[in-house]
Each structure stands twice: as C-alpha cells, then as structure tokens.
Amino acid sequence: MTPRAVPARIGAGPRGGVGVGMRIGIGVGAAATAWLWWYSTPAVSGPGGWLSGAGEVCGLESGYAVVILVLLMARIPPLERGIGADRLARWHAMGGRYVIGLISAHALLIIWGYAYQAHTGLISETGTLLTGYPDVLMATVAWFLLLGTGLVSARKVRRRLRYETWYYLHLYTYLAIALAFSHQFANGAAFVADTAARFWWSALYLAVAAAVVWYRIAVPARAFARHGFAVAGTREESPRAVSVYIRGRRLTELEAAPGQFFRWRFLTRGLWWQSHPYSLSAVPSDDLMRITVVDNEGKFAALPPGTRVIAEGPFGAFTPARSGRPALLLAGGVGIAPLRAMFASLPGEVTLVYRASSEADLVFRPELDAIAASRHATVRYVTGARADLEEDPLSADGLRRLVPGLAEMDAYVCGPPGMTEAAVTALTGAGVPRRRIRFESFEF
Amino acid sequence: MRRVIFAITVTIAGLVALLSFKSHFPERAVAAPQGQPPAPGGTPGTTAPFTGASAGKTLPAGERAVLGTVANTIYGPVQVQAVVRSGKIVSVRIVQQPSGTTEDVQIGQYAFPRLVAETLTAQSARVDAVSGATYTSGGYVRSLQSALDGAAGTGAR
Numbered sequence: 001m002t003p004r005a006v007p008a009r010i011g012a013g014p015r016g017g018v019g020v021g022m023r024i025g026i027g028v029g030a031a032a033t034a035w036l037w038w039y040s041t042p043a044v045s046g047p048g049g050w051l052s053g054a055g056e057v058c059g060l061e062s063g064y065a066v067v068i069l070v071l072l073m074a075r076i077p078p079l080e081r082g083i084g085a086d087r088l089a090r091w092h093a094m095g096g097r098y099v100i101g102l103i104s105a106h107a108l109l110i111i112w113g114y115a116y117q118a119h120t121g122l123i124s125e126t127g128t129l130l131t132g133y134p135d136v137l138m139a140t141v142a143w144f145l146l147l148g149t150g151l152v153s154a155r156k157v158r159r160r161l162r163y164e165t166w167y168y169l170h171l172y173t174y175l176a177i178a179l180a181f182s183h184q185f186a187n188g189a190a191f192v193a194d195t196a197a198r199f200w201w202s203a204l205y206l207a208v209a210a211a212v213v214w215y216r217i218a219v220p221a222r223a224f225a226r227h228g229f230a231v232a233g234t235r236e237e238s239p240r241a242v243s244v245y246i247r248g249r250r251l252t253e254l255e256a257a258p259g260q261f262f263r264w265r266f267l268t269r270g271l272w273w274q275s276h277p278y279s280l281s282a283v284p285s286d287d288l289m290r291i292t293v294v295d296n297e298g299k300f301a302a303l304p305p306g307t308r309v310i311a312e313g314p315f316g317a318f319t320p321a322r323s324g325r326p327a328l329l330l331a332g333g334v335g336i337a338p339l340r341a342m343f344a345s346l347p348g349e350v351t352l353v354y355r356a357s358s359e360a361d362l363v364f365r366p367e368l369d370a371i372a373a374s375r376h377a378t379v380r381y382v383t384g385a386r387a388d389l390e391e392d393p394l395s396a397d398g399l400r401r402l403v404p405g406l407a408e409m410d411a412y413v414c415g416p417p418g419m420t421e422a423a424v425t426a427l428t429g430a431g432v433p434r435r436r437i438r439f440e441s442f443e444f
Numbered sequence: 445m446r447r448v449i450f451a452i453t454v455t456i457a458g459l460v461a462l463l464s465f466k467s468h469f470p471e472r473a474v475a476a477p478q479g480q481p482p483a484p485g486g487t488p489g490t491t492a493p494f495t496g497a498s499a500g501k502t503l504p505a506g507e508r509a510v511l512g513t514v515a516n517t518i519y520g521p522v523q524v525q526a527v528v529r530s531g532k533i534v535s536v537r538i539v540q541q542p543s544g545t546t547e548d549v550q551i552g553q554y555a556f557p558r559l560v561a562e563t564l565t566a567q568s569a570r571v572d573a574v575s576g577a578t579y580t581s582g583g584y585v586r587s588l589q590s591a592l593d594g595a596a597g598t599g600a601r
Contacts, residue, residue: 042518048576052547117576118550132469133546138462168448175455179462192544 018082040190051113058106084317135183142180237363258341262313279338332415396429407431413439512591515583522583
C-alpha cells in the first residue's frame with residue numbers, strides 16, 4: 001500500500017501562502033532565464049535566426065525547469081509542511097511532462113535553425129551537431145533518458161511496473177541532468193562568453209544538489225543515528241491490518257503531529273530497498289511510535305523485533321487546524337490510521353465516524369471505544385456494503401443524520417480515493433464550507 | 445537482483461563509452477586560386493580554419509599581402525588579408541573569424557568561401573552578404589575594404 005496524501009487546499013491562512021509564493025518564485029526564475037537569453041542575444045535575423053533563437057530559449061528554460069523539478073522533490077521541510085507531499089508530487093509530474101516537451105522542442109528547433117543557417121540538410125546538421133559540437137552527444141543521450149523516464153511514468157505503463165522498479169528507473173533523471181549540464185556552457189550563447197551567467201547558473205544547480213543531499217540523505221542518516229529507530233514488535237489488528245511498533249530515543253524532538261506520516265525503510269532482506277509512506281496511527285511517545293498497514297503479503301507481520309528502520313519525516317499537511325471548533329473525523333477503511341492518532345489528541349469536541357465494509361475490517365475498536373469513553377467523545381461505526389444498506393451513509397443527508405451540528409465542525413477525511421471524494425462532496429452538500437474540510441486519500 | 449546488476453553494468457559501460465567520445469568539428473581547408481570556386485564537402489585533417497591561401501608562404505614577385513583592420517561584429521572579430529598583384533586581387537586569407545561557439549565556426553565555413561569567390565569575381569569589396577551570415581559578411585567587407593584602401597594608398601604595382 002502506498003498512501004498518497006492529498007491535502008485540502010485551504011484558501012486563507014499561512015498554508016495557502018507557501019504554495020502561492022512557490023509558484024510566484026518559479027515564475028520569477030523563468031522570467032529571469034528568459035531575460036538571460038534576451039541579454040545575450042545581439043540580434044535575431046532571418047528564419048534561421050528565429051528558429052535557433054526559439055531553440056535557445058527552450059533550451060535555457062529546460063535547463064532551469066529540470067532544476068526546479070528536482071527542487072520540488074528534495075523534501076525541503078517548509079515546502080513539505082506548507083504545500084504537502086502529494087501536491088508537490090503532482091506539480092512535479094505535470095512539470096515533468098511539460099519539460100520533456102520543452103527539451104524535445106529545443107533539440108528539434110536547434111537542428112532546424114542551425115541547418116538553415118549553415119545551409120545544410122537536417123540529417124547532415126544532426127550528424128554535425130552530434131559529432132562536432134562539444135558535449136552534444138551526452139546531452140542527446142540525456143534527452144533520450146528523459147524521454148524514457150516520461151514513457152515509464154505514463155499511467156498505463158506505470159501500472160504494470162512494481163513501484164520499486166519505476167522508482168529506480170526514475171533515478172536515471174539525475175544522470176540525465178548531469179550529462180546535459182556541460183553542453184549548456186559549451187554551446188549556449190548565454191554562457192560561452194559570460195562568466196557571471198555561468199557562475200549563477202552553476203550556483204543554482206549546486207544549491208539544489210546540496211538540498212537533495214542534505215534533506216534526502218544527510219538528515220535521515222542523522223535521525224537514524226540520533227534516534228536509533230528499530231522494530232519493537234508487531235500486532236495483528238484484523239485479518240489484513242498489522243500494527244508495527246517502532247521504538248527509538250528522544251522521539252519528541254521529531255515534533256510529529258497527529259495525522260502526519262513518515263517514510264519508512266525497514267532494513268531487512270526484501271524490504272531494505274523500499275521506502276514507504278505510512279501515517280502514525282497513535283500519538284508518539286518519547287520512545288515509541290506506531291504505524292498500521294495493510295499487510296497483504298505478511299511481510300510486516302514477519303518483521304523481526306530489533307530490525308533497524310530508517311525513518312524520514314515527519315511529513316504531511318493533514319494536521320489539526322487548531323480552530324477551537326468541534327471536529328468530525330471521517331475514516332474509510334485503513335484511513336482510520338492517522339485519524340486514530342488525531343482522535344486521541346484533538347482538543348475539544350470530537351466525533352469519529354468509521355466506515356468499513358464489514359465488522360471484521362474494523363481495527364482499533366477497543367482503543368477507539370476507550371478513547372471515546374475517557375474524553376466523552378462520540379464514535380460511530382458504520383459497516384456494511386453500500387448496496388446492503390438502506391441509504392448511503394456517506395451522502396449529505398446520511399451525514400447530517402449521523403452527526404448533529406455538522407455544519408459547524410471542522411472535518412477531517414481519510415480513506416481510499418473514491419471514498420474521500422464522495423465524502424468531501426457529501427460534506428459540502430451538508431453545509432460544511434470547503435475550506436474547513438481536510439482530507440488525505442490512500443491509494444493501493 | 446540480477447536485473448539490477450545487469451542494469452548497473454550496462455549503465456556504467458555506456459557512460460564510459462559516452463564520456464570517452466571527443467567531439468571534433470571537421471575543419472575544411474580550401475585553397476581558392478583565382479576564379480576557382482571552393483570544393484564543397486569537408487576534408488577533415490587540417491586544423492586551421494578556412495584560409496584562402498596558406499599562411500606563411502613567401503609570395504611570388506610582384507605580389508603584396510595587405511592586412512585589413514579588425515572589423516568587430518556582434519559575433520566576434522573578422523580580419524582578412526588580401527594578396528594583390530598589379531592592381532588585381534589574387535587571393536584573400538581569413539586571419540580572424542568569429543569562433544566563440546562551434547556554430548559560429550560552422551557558419552563561417554559556409555560563408556567565407558563564398559565571400560572570397562565573389563571577391564575574386566567582382567575584384568572589389570563590393571560583394572553581396574551571404575544569407576544567414578549578415579554580420580560576418582559585413583565584417584568581411586569592412587576588413588577587406590580597409591585592406592584594399594591600404595593597398596591603393598601605398599600604390600601596389
């Protein structure tokens with residue numbers, strides 16, 4: 001199971017600000033890159049000049065855009081907190097498609113424009129570019145690597161691959177960026193004679209590379225050493241769900257908020273090369289954390305105690321709003337995991353509605369009942385396939401009946417994508433303003 | 445796991461091959477004696493950019509080489525040297541040409557032979573610019589004109 005967080009877009013407030021600021025920043029950088037072309041181009045004359053000029057602009061913007069794509073995935077904490085992991089991943093995916101198109105346009109326009117200016121044929125000019133122009137062959141290999149990456153990431157192809165296969169193939173993008181770098185300086189009019197431009201461009205690439213190394217390698221390594229994560233034990237919660245307890249030292253330093261997730265890498269044969277995002281299913285103590293996963297292959301239940309774990313995080317924008325309003329937690333299936341943590345820690349009035357296909361699929365039932373009793377909160381279990389029930393509990397009317405005073409509450413929804421979509425629609429239909437709904441959906 | 449090792453091996457092998465490739469821009473050396481148009485198609489092997497006549501050769505009696513001024517264009521400097529005899533332009537040598545990027549060299553390779561050929565036909569610096577090399581042609585004309593002015597001024601015989 002690979003849960004993917006889809007945090008709600010909260011329009012007002014600090015959370016929306018980071019997203020807007022990021023997009024403005026990206027736009028400013030793109031404009032500066034366009035200016036760099038303008039500044040370094042003395043003239044554009046003739047059709048050949050126009051084609052080459054357009055090719056150069058595409059090339060410069062591609063060189064800028066790939067660095068931004070890497071930046072989005074560098075796991076930089078303000079971005080992860082302010083924009084959210086899945087929104088960043090979506091921007092990266094959209095941007096990736098666009099950039100591959102941009103690079104292809106760059107290559108084709110340069111071939112055409114140079115051929116025109118040199119009065120040679122397209123094939124001949126392609127040969128000249130590949131063999132005669134410095135580092136262009138490397139850049140062309142990089143282009144094909146990125147085309148391959150795009151192909152492999154297309155939904156139809158990706159669905160047939162194991163997640164790990166796709167992930168490791170995707171690492172070739174780093175190689176592609178490295179291969180294509182030198183041809184920018186060797187052939188780009190903006191760089192060939194301009195030391196300042198080369199300096200700032202290199203600084204940009206180095207800064208993003210440093211961020212990746214720091215946040216994706218150094219920080220988890222440091223956390224691993226400092227906190228000493230290891231499996232304390234496992235527990236079967238239901239026929240399919242297993243809780244894994246992870247012990248550590250000084251865990252409160254991580255400042256994990258209920259609803260957040262970590263990316264876990266269990267250092268055992270068969271699991272060490274995979275990194276999975278799982279939400280904490282309980283409020284962490286200073287020396288113990290718990291996650292609850294769907295364990296179809298029994299790999300998690302079989303984890304030997306003492307297995308070391310590399311934990312990256314905490315991540316996720318699916319966290320309490322701190323508004324003082326009563327809260328509704330709406331869980332579907334294994335979406336109960338982050339909501340179970342919130343159920344125990346959200347201040348004020350809380351109502352939990354737990355939707356599952358059958359009684360046997362309910363997990364944590366004794367815990368949830370105990371929490372409800374101790375804090376005078378309400379928990380409603382709604383089981384049964386939709387076809388068997390009289391009315392759809394996840395409809396606007398159904399929810400209104402189930403939860404009195406719904407329209408005044410903050411709503412937190414978590415479950416499979418279909419369920420969360422339906423729930424969000426129902427909640428807005430029942431009078432809950434969209435900005436008061438936060439949701440996270442898991443995909444299997 | 446075997447597939448992973450295979451993939452890593454192929455990647456490393458490919459990288460080694462790729463990084464050891466050295467690009468080489470084929471330089472054409474084209475002699476342009478009077479009236480004869482330069483042969484198209486490059487002959488790799490020589491290292492100097494296009495020259496109208498080989499440098500350093502001592503000139504036959506009666507011939508004078510006159511160096512033009514450096515004409516600066518936005519793509520780089522152009523400087524030519526004209527060889528005249530009895531008031532006739534015998535050949536033109538390109539002393540400096542824009543070479544900031546390989547593209548500049550490639551455009552020069554196309555443009556200069558044509559400019560020189562036209563010069564020998566027109567027997568003056570009044571030649572048409574080569575399309576796609578407007579600025580380079582302009583630099584060529586300015587430098588050539590200054591060379592011819594110099595030759596006329598000192599009364600080459």
